[in-house]
Amino acid sequence: QVQLVESGGGLVQDGGSLRLSCAASGSTFSIYASGWFRQAPGKGREFVIGIRWSDNITYYKDSVSGRFTIFRDYANNTVYLQMNSLKSEDTGVYYCAAQQTKGVYKSAYRMALAAEYDFWGQGTQVTVSS
Numbered sequence: 135q136v137q138l139v140e141s142g143g144g145l146v147q148d149g150g151s152l153r154l155s156c157a158a159s160g161s162t163f164s165i166y167a168s169g170w171f172r173q174a175p176g177k178g179r180e181f182v183i184g185i186r187w188s189d190n191i192t193y194y195k196d197s198v199s200g201r202f203t204i205f206r207d208y209a210n211n212t213v214y215l216q217m218n219s220l221k222s223e224d225t226g227v228y229y230c231a232a233q234q235t236k237g238v239y240k241s242a243y244r245m246a247l248a249a250e251y252d253f254w255g256q257g258t259q260v261t262v263s264s
Contacts, residue, residue, distance in 0.1 A: 137158070139159075140229070151217060155213075156213045158211040158212065166235040170213075181246040182194065182198055186242065220260075222264045233251050
């Protein structure tokens with residue numbers, strides 16, 4: 135089992151920055167990839183960005199290209215989401231998720247599929263005011 139705890143959400147003005155953290159504990163050796171998803175009010179959960187732990191390959195939603203970055207702290211098993219140039223449409227609850235190693239190689243695009251994830255955090259609210 136893997137436990138995920140997000141932090142770092144809050145209220146920020148349009149054009150501002152935030153850094154979210156996702157601390158993993160438990161069987162972290164079994165993590166294959168981590169991802170961030172978000173859910174805006176009245177909408178479904180959508181993929182934002184992901185990182186594969188074996189080689190740090192990243193995959194991201196087109197609308198966050200050049201603005202959002204994902205990276206890992208190896209020592210603390212923490213994944214960060216650095217969000218710059220925030221827009222009102224980035225508002226939502228952000229969830230961290232982890233895929234467990236299944237012993238097979240998976241193409242990067244599969245980081246965008248919620249069904250591929252085995253563990254989820256509780257979510258952290260990000261509100262961008264215009």
